[in-house]
Amino acid sequence: MPATELTLTLHGGISEIPAAEWDDCGDGNPFTSHAFLLTLEESGCTGPRTGWLPRHVALRDADGALLGVAPAYAKSHSYGEYVFDHGWARAFEAAGGSYYPKFQVSVPFSPVPGARLLARRGTDLPPAALAAALARATESLDLSSCHVTFCTEEEWTALGEAGWLQRVGVQFHWHNHGYATFDDFLGAVSSRKRKALKRERRDVAASGLTFRTLRGPEITPDLWKTFHRFYRSTTDRKWGSAYLNARFWPLMGERLGDRVVLMVAYKDSTPVAGALNLMGDGVLYGRNWGALVDVPFLHFELCYYQALDFAIANGLARVEAGAQGEHKIQRGYLPVKTWSAHLISHPSLRRAVGDALRRECAAMEHEIEALSTLSPYRREGEEAG
Structure with missing residues (x-):
């Protein structure tokens, strides 16, 4: 489709684009849904005050029909990415340059991989067309650079072919190989690792906590207030600032409904810890967690094992448990590559970053290869034990 037939517009709020039109460009990932991004804006988590200024990209044809979109923000910092x-x-x-403001194409505060250059279903709009639109938008806004993070490999390749710098990262995902029960999953793990996983779950069970999985309207306003306390207990301990506010959770729960999956630990009838997940098409995305009690292995139980139980019971293909954490490997979450692409206009900065990324990419390839050797799964021919 010739670029001359396309019209680029930038939008200071996702409400300027009808929800049905935006979601018709999506791929079922809840984090790029109109509802999720609107909730971030209406709760005040994104906007001028937080340094995430919405500038969502839209491409339309000569008749004004929406062909593609990208969740995009002008940013005055690099936090939450x-x-x-x-x-x-x-x-x-x-060196005397001005890196900020920059253009960020991503889901704020959510290291969730997925499509970022969203084409309407049934169209032949290639990723290259949206890549060109992003380059035009970056220039028109007089921004130093544009960054498309946690995109798909297909988008990463297209952006690389368009001259963008490419970067590789790593996350840890669990894949469901047709398990009918958690014990089936344990049967695929080596004997030594299986004993360790069983011990962790047994120790948590002995703590006297009970667990419930709640979805959509089952999560009450009072429980969302309590979950915000859980969330703050983690952010205060690790980061010192919270990206998401108390208004965000109930709005999200209302708009995303049964796609919201909350694992809650109770001491008697009092909730003391929780782990928030969102469900997409065949995927459970682990996001935020926190606890008001100190119980050994509780984090693993709520964030990893309860998620596996849910995925197996609901026939989901995989669980993505968020960024970082090599400790996830021994619990069945294996390393996978993540992708990002970066358009930098200043020649000297582009050369320097390009050189650094080439070295980083080679190192990352070696790291992923080394991490893969730590897999807890039984090798072919190994006895179950």
């Missing part, structure tokens, strides 16, 4: 470019910013600014 999980693909770190702070070093690039410091180096450029030390």
Whole structure:
């Protein structure tokens, strides 16, 4: 489709684009849904105050029909992205450049892989068309750079072919190989690792906590208030600031309905810990967790094992448990590559970042290869034990 037939518009709020039209460009990932992004904006988690200024990209044909979109933000910092470019910013600014504001194509505060260049179903709009639109938007907004993070490999390839710098990262995902029960999964794990996993679950069970999985309207406003306390207990301990506010959770729960899956630990009848997940097409995405009690292995139980139980019971293909965490490997979550692409206009900064990324990519390939050797699964021919 010739670029001259396409019209690019930028939108200061996702409400400017009808929900049905936006979601017709989606792929079932709840994090790029109109409802999720609207909730971020209406709760105040994104906007001028937080340095995530919506500038969503839309491409339309000559008749004004929406062909593609991208969730995009003009940013005055690099927080809440999980693909770190702070070093690039410091180096450029030390040399007298202005790295911020920049253009960020991503889901705020959510290191969830998936499509970022969203084409309407049934169209032949290629990723290259949206890549060109992003380049035009970056220039028109006078931004230093554009960053498409946690995109698909197909998008990463298309952006690379368009001249964008490419970056590779790693996450840890669990894949369901047709397990009917959690014990079936344990049967695929080596004997030593199986004993360790059983011990962890047994120790949590002995703590006296009970667990419930709640979905959609089962999660009450009071429980959302309590979950915000769980969330703050984690952010206060690890980061010192919270990206998501108390208004966000109930709005999200109302709009995403049964796609919201909350695992809750109770001491008697009092909720003391929780792990939030969102469900997409065949995937459970683990996101936020927190606890008001200190119980050994509780994090693993709520965030990993309860998620596996749910995925197996509901026939989901995989569980994605978020960024970082090599400790996930021994619990069945194996390393997978993540992808991002970066358009940098300044020639010297582009050369420096490009050189750094080539070295980083080679190192990442070696790291993923090494991590893969730590798999807990039985090798072919190994006895179940």
